[in-house]
Amino acid sequence: MTSLATSAPWRVLDGFGRAVQVASRSVKPRDVDELRAVFAHAARDGLPLTFRGSGRSYGDASIGEGGVVVDLTGLDRINAWDPVTGIVDAQPGVTIEGLWRRILGDGWWPRVVPGTMRPTLAGCVSMNVHGKNNFRVGAFGDQLESIDLLSPDGELRTLSRTENTELFRAAVGGLGLLGVITRIRMRTKKVDSGLMRVRARSGRSLDEMFDLFEQHLPDADYLVGWLDCFASGDDLGRGQLHVAHYLHGDEDRDPSRSLDVDKQDLPSSMFGLPKKHLWRVMRPFLRDPFVQLVNWAKFQKARIDDGDTYLQSHVAFAFLLDYVPDWRLAYGPGGFIQYQVFVPDEGARSSLRDVLRICQEEDFTSYLGVMKRHRADDYLLTHALDGWSLAMDFPIRDTSQTRWRERVARVTERLSERVIAAGGRFYFAKDAVLRPIDVQRAFGARKLAEFAAIRRRLDPNHQLTSALAQRVFGG
Amino acid sequence: MQIKKAIVVGASSGIGASIARQLLAEGADVAIVGRRQAQLDEVAAGKMRTYAHDVEHAAEIAPLWERIVADLGGIDTIVYAAGVMPSFEEHEYDFAKDQQMLAVNVLGAMAWLGLAAARFEAQKSGNLVGISSIAGERGRRGNPGYCTSKAALSTYLEALRNRCSRYGVNVVTIKPGFVDTAMLGGQKLPLMISPERAADESIALVKRGTSASGFVPGIWAIIALVVRMLPSFIFRRLNF
Numbered sequence: 001m002t003s004l005a006t007s008a009p010w011r012v013l014d015g016f017g018r019a020v021q022v023a024s025r026s027v028k029p030r031d032v033d034e035l036r037a038v039f040a041h042a043a044r045d046g047l048p049l050t051f052r053g054s055g056r057s058y059g060d061a062s063i064g065e066g067g068v069v070v071d072l073t074g075l076d077r078i079n080a081w082d083p084v085t086g087i088v089d090a091q092p093g094v095t096i097e098g099l100w101r102r103i104l105g106d107g108w109w110p111r112v113v114p115g116t117m118r119p120t121l122a123g124c125v126s127m128n129v130h131g132k133n134n135f136r137v138g139a140f141g142d143q144l145e146s147i148d149l150l151s152p153d154g155e156l157r158t159l160s161r162t163e164n165t166e167l168f169r170a171a172v173g174g175l176g177l178l179g180v181i182t183r184i185r186m187r188t189k190k191v192d193s194g195l196m197r198v199r200a201r202s203g204r205s206l207d208e209m210f211d212l213f214e215q216h217l218p219d220a221d222y223l224v225g226w227l228d229c230f231a232s233g234d235d236l237g238r239g240q241l242h243v244a245h246y247l248h249g250d251e252d253r254d255p256s257r258s259l260d261v262d263k264q265d266l267p268s269s270m271f272g273l274p275k276k277h278l279w280r281v282m283r284p285f286l287r288d289p290f291v292q293l294v295n296w297a298k299f300q301k302a303r304i305d306d307g308d309t310y311l312q313s314h315v316a317f318a319f320l321l322d323y324v325p326d327w328r329l330a331y332g333p334g335g336f337i338q339y340q341v342f343v344p345d346e347g348a349r350s351s352l353r354d355v356l357r358i359c360q361e362e363d364f365t366s367y368l369g370v371m372k373r374h375r376a377d378d379y380l381l382t383h384a385l386d387g388w389s390l391a392m393d394f395p396i397r398d399t400s401q402t403r404w405r406e407r408v409a410r411v412t413e414r415l416s417e418r419v420i421a422a423g424g425r426f427y428f429a430k431d432a433v434l435r436p437i438d439v440q441r442a443f444g445a446r447k448l449a450e451f452a453a454i455r456r457r458l459d460p461n462h463q464l465t466s467a468l469a470q471r472v473f474g475g
Numbered sequence: 476m477q478i479k480k481a482i483v484v485g486a487s488s489g490i491g492a493s494i495a496r497q498l499l500a501e502g503a504d505v506a507i508v509g510r511r512q513a514q515l516d517e518v519a520a521g522k523m524r525t526y527a528h529d530v531e532h533a534a535e536i537a538p539l540w541e542r543i544v545a546d547l548g549g550i551d552t553i554v555y556a557a558g559v560m561p562s563f564e565e566h567e568y569d570f571a572k573d574q575q576m577l578a579v580n581v582l583g584a585m586a587w588l589g590l591a592a593a594r595f596e597a598q599k600s601g602n603l604v605g606i607s608s609i610a611g612e613r614g615r616r617g618n619p620g621y622c623t624s625k626a627a628l629s630t631y632l633e634a635l636r637n638r639c640s641r642y643g644v645n646v647v648t649i650k651p652g653f654v655d656t657a658m659l660g661g662q663k664l665p666l667m668i669s670p671e672r673a674a675d676e677s678i679a680l681v682k683r684g685t686s687a688s689g690f691v692p693g694i695w696a697i698i699a700l701v702v703r704m705l706p707s708f709i710f711r712r713l714n715f
Binding site for chain 2: 003005006007008010011012014021022023025066333
């Protein structure tokens with residue numbers, strides 16, 4: 001490899017929401033030796049490094065300007081899979097999809113998956129992603145046996161709950177700022193069937209949605225709520241809850257069929273249309289009046305379906321975001337931002353009610369509202385807490401940078417203020433707007449100082465950064 | 476449309492120098508790039524940022540691009556005006572001259588404009604301008620390498636236009652006819668215009684904001700049309 005500064009290829013890279021894009025050098029190493037060479041060459045050229053997996057973080061976590069973005073999807077081998085213990089040993093660029101396709105036939109499923117199967121395992125560790133079962137099994141980090149972390153100080157360390165514990169707690173959810181994950185060993189979950197029993201419920205208000213969640217919390221394996229963010233007045237926060245349970249024992253009469261990987265695939269067409277073109281059909285309709293109508297219709301359907309129970313494959317239940325390929329393009333050239341707020345259980349009803357109201361007051365209503373229950377964990381920059389989250393999608397209409405930024409900033413500052421007042425937190429994988437002051441108040445100066453100290457130790461010359469780190473930590 | 480922060484590559488003389496002066500006069504912060512510092516200083520007259528660089532040194536381009544963009548505090552326009560046209564005598568075939576033309580007229584353009592295209596695509600705006608030539612319309616016997624280089628540049632710019640205009644980038648191809656610059660060595664040729672006029676018309680084309688490809692002056696569009704339509708068995712008998 002010659003100089004990265006002069007010869008590395010350039011790419012335009014975006015966050016998944018497409019509201020943030022930058023042009024930067026991009027390299028794709030194929031093994032750990034090439035990764036080490038990238039570290040060495042970047043250090044010699046004085047170029048900062050940013051790590052990127054599948055680019056599924058919605059905001060600016062996997063992009064960086066003025067340096068080199070290191071694409072880790074080239075390191076995509078499963079080193080070892082043990083169908084007896086359910087422990088997988090994988091390279092960082094293996095995706096959730098690559099993992100489930102390998103293990104499902106043996107009767108295993110990833111313990112924690114986000115709403116899409118595209119992210120890499122290292123990306124999931126670095127953002128400490130959660131699933132619809134966060135309240136039950138914790139976040140992605142909780143299933144890890146260990147990770148290997150190669151840091152700019154030249155050390156390759158194994159981190160786990162028993163080895164380098166402090167670094168483990170910092171690197172899980174460490175935003176890729178402490179080093180590059182070169183190897184992941186994690187537990188998976190034994191399943192007796194490739195299907196789950198799903199029950200649909202509907203709530204006519206936010207209070208009813210909370211009540212339904214609480215009713216099903218003691219025994220559900222997965223819980224996820226959809227909210228109609230356009231509904232106001234007495235209907236504010238109305239929506240639908242999906243409650244899912246694993247099938248056990250002989251509840252599935254033909255598990256060999258349901259565990260067949262090919263039987264898990266998502267349908268290739270929807271409404272008779274080939275799915276790959278569906279986003280084009282959706283695009284003209286992603287406007288407030290249409291989306292309001294769709295939300296209304298979806299709620300009416302939810303009322304009719306209330307109480308229905310059906311069987312659904314793991315893939316169909318887990319990966320809703322993969323139903324429509326390239327759906328993010330339907331938002332048009334401005335893209336969208338996703339913004340997820342976490343509030344403690346105590347006072348959650350009032351906090352989320354205010355969040356929905358603020359959006360409506362500002363005429364900046366989320367096109368999609370997703371509600372989840374969470375539990376606390378001990379990772380240094382964790383977003384999880386014993387409480388609730390609401391994820392929202394805001395379309396960005398105006399592509400001229402300053403105007404939309406002003407509007408988004410005004411609304412999200414109000415929302416963040418309310419969330420921080422409630423003792424809440426935010427999720428960096430779904431952030432493009434937080435300011436340093438918001439982050440300091442939400443996460444606490446002590447934790448941020450602790451993280452900064454670990455960064456200085458592992459990355460003494462400040463080689464690792466990202467647009468996210470520049471925005472919220474100043475570097 | 477107001478041009479606020481511009482880089483002109485190949486601005487030490489000719490059309491590039493005139494474009495740089497005019498952009499400055501219109502209030503832009505202008506960075507000029509050329510081989511000879513003394514000539515850059517003369518063009519800049521203390522009012523532009525100057526960067527001595529030979530576009531044949533491709534390894535310098537990405538770091539220099541980043542430095543200039545940082546110095547300007549952003550960028551909305553790049554003009555690639557660097558070009559060479561060594562003369563060829565009848566019966567002469569000189570690969571060294573051909574290679575230099577491709578290096579300066581084509582590869583240098585691809586190196587600079589490719590970086591600009593990436594940035595402009597990401598920022599969803601920007602004017603990306605290449606000074607090509609009427610010479611790229613047909614392969615003339617007088618200077619095969621030059622015609623080849625300008626045809627390549629015109630095609631590259633067309634492809635960039637097709638690639639980037641959907642992201643809000645204004646990709647403009649300027650195809651001058653005869654312009655009274657050092658490149659033509661003081662010859663007096665029909666329809667010849669001054670570099671200042673070529674600059675005026677080029678900037679007007681850029682400001683149209685329509686990702687245009689245009690001849691300067693416009694009369695060359697008609698000539699080009701005729702020249703393109705001439706059958707080969709006639710064209711090969713012509714001496715221009």
